[in-house]
Amino acid sequence: MTDPAAYSALDSKRFGIRVFRAGADNVEAVLELVQFARSADLDLLIVRCPVEAVAAAQSLERAGGILTDTLVYYRGPTSSFAPSPASSTCIRLCQEADRAALEGIARASFTGFFGHYHADPRLDPVAATEGYVQWASSALADPASLVLVSETEGRLSGFLTARRLEAKTWEILLNGVAPEFQRRGIYAALLREIGCRARAQGASQVLVSTQLANLAPQKVWTRAGLELDHALYTFHWWKA
Template identity: 40%
Template structure:
């Protein structure tokens, strides 16, 4: 039986940036040569590869072999066991989003992620406006009625949507992951993000979900402090690399 591939086509990234993009996360225990062979066999202009933080052997070998490598970010994952969560009433001003909220979520994403130092921002060949457009698309992606495996929550202030959290749900209720979240800069430092997170934790604990996970870039200390105050703890970390053929010297 063939081994599962590490890299897969990233259709959304390819369409957005007008190049062929593949991406993947190296499973624990994968031999360095397997990673190298798959990268070498790819015809993509851009390969986005994640490895466990500190596991850089294959990346070093690829760099020695002439590949231009950008260490684009370090992603940290936090989580919490919802079965141990102390139950409290849901805080006010938080609700599930609907398609009516699409424009408000778009504005929050545009304001919050313009200039944000994600792994995309580390690559000088990826246009900044297209990176932001990707975040807007991502922010609204779980509003589609056909996306039964996801949802979006919003927190309100001054009679408007002030922040959002886009989530993926496992069908067996094993876990929920917050995949993207932000509060409009105008409403920062008002406790709205903490209220939004608390509502999500309480709602899914009450609906028998087992755990919640969320991730961010290592440098984003502010949100990590909020997660720690809410009872989440650091679970794992991944390094993100961009291997971009277009950066190769002629």
């Protein structure tokens, strides 16, 4: 029989504890998970639960899980994306020479982020931020990922990573704009560019997610014609 949760090497290394991850959409699955977690060699279990599975979420609460975020997924047709109007920001593929600047933007934009790592007071917030930095940086070496950067006034101002999820769908994974360049439409321009590139490569849909509390990207997505598709709660269950 396979374990109901999978060991997360990345999370474990990042926080210096043993972390497992799982999904659960019904009460029986939650009970099985908690029984597994109590007997397994682990410190933290991260569980994603669809928001409509209220009984499963309540069961996680009763077992001692803490709600750490609500992920909202937006989906939309690539046909609604139009190229950016001429502006002072240029969008291009990220190069190896951009790595340090890319990491700097990820670090600045994800410090104190809304995600489940930062929301858990038992996890080191600096290590949580570095997780996003590492995620952005590793995309540069991943042949399946595409990394776009924006350049404004001669400096790298933002980035967006994406990959093909299925034949017709691209998923946008991580986005950030340096704080000093935010609220100038740079993220909207990055999104338009990835939408156009996905369409040019034969994709008809884009999928993207963030935390419910993170309003800025949701504003940009709805303006670009994306719609809320589904949502997941994230719970953290600590053994002791």
